[in-house]
Amino acid sequence: MLPRFWRKIKYRYDIVGTVCETCGSKYYPPRNFCPICRRKSKMKEVNFGDKGEVVSYTVVHDTPEEYRMMKPYIVALIKLDGGPTITSQVVCDESEIHIGMRVKKAFRKYFEDGEDGIIYYGTKFVPES
């Protein structure tokens, strides 16, 4: 858990993905290799920006133990203004969320590994205004 998360800190803390300079495809989470261009892929790291739009969402009532306090929480597909569509939690009231809602990134806690464990942080989204 810990090493796997640590390696991905850069991509979790900010929306850093990759773009293939050969065909322009954008990837988040980042890929080292473009499945379209294969051997001709030329990958470059990019930050996909702060904002996007909700294209679909679900309200999760049946939560894993570590998210019990957050119940219910919202997971959405967000089309980033900078390109790719990503899956992320949106922190807002159940009555607020809707398709087409403008959202911006927010640095938040994901979960805590108990009272004496590591605190995992990363990117979530909140309403833009």
Next chain:
Amino acid sequence: MSSVGIVSYGTYIPKFRIKAEEIAKVWGEDADSIKSGLGVLQKSVPDLDEDTATISVEASREAIKRAKIDPKKIGAIFVGSESHPYAVKPTATIVGDAIGCGNFFHAADYEFACKAGTAGIQTCIAMVKSGMIEYGLAIGADTSQSAPGDPLEYSASAGGTAFIIGKSPIAEVEATLSFTSDTPDFWRREGQPYPSHGGRFTGTPAYFRHVYTAGEKIMRENGYKPEDFDYAVFHQPNGKFPVRVARMLGFRSEQIEQGLVVRKVGNTYSGSSVLGFSAILDVAKPGDKILLVSFGSGAGSDAFIFDITDRIEEFEREPKVWDKINRGVEVDYSVYLKLRRKIKMK
């Protein structure tokens, strides 16, 4: 040498608010006498997934965006707080990775009750002046806890401010000094969830002695009188102390009104005086002179004289601190207990 000071600033205030009436109702107290006695009408409350690290990152990101600088030019990060998420493991490293400033930067967490944020500003000023770094990031942020039923519950709130210190500033540091003594007015022992305080002892020998002495000395040493300042801002543990110390020093209420954020947001601890200062920067004009005096229990005060430069005119200052304060969402006491994790779970 070109002038050094604040190149940019950013703030973050969690969206939830709880009103004094709501807390008073639970503990059978008279809300009106609390509000007039303490001078705090409501306070900010962090969400379950917010802490000093997340607040620090959000405030820093706003400061970097407004500065329009490459974060890799930031050579030092200091996070001042009395509520660092870990007892051992720095908050500054989390901030560094989240803002993408690379790995070649100096980092440390500061602790000095409510003045750890201004201590970081002083360190950054010295590092920029000496040529060690080009830019430094000094943060004051807290999500302070208070025991249920304690008078502190009406004021202990959450929020933070981040300053980028460097050359060609929007607010030049004309002078700074500190006044420090061993005064046990407020403390929290390792492993204890809530702080303890010396009751009435927190006033005269602690807050008033340190803030007054630092404020009086910095004005006298630099040849200024209260009327030479456009604004003054002092640490705000409640709505009363900063008003009284301002009067003791000879300031008029018009000079402190803009920075008096505590009434609507509570005491944001390490973020307190600097949040008020940020509200002043939001409206300051070139040529304005500002006095800032922080206070940290234990005890000490850092005093600063800032001069606003022409650069503030093209500097992005939206959204303003007062807009963020007024935009809150109210919660009741039971939701507050859950958000602050005061309910013991199995």
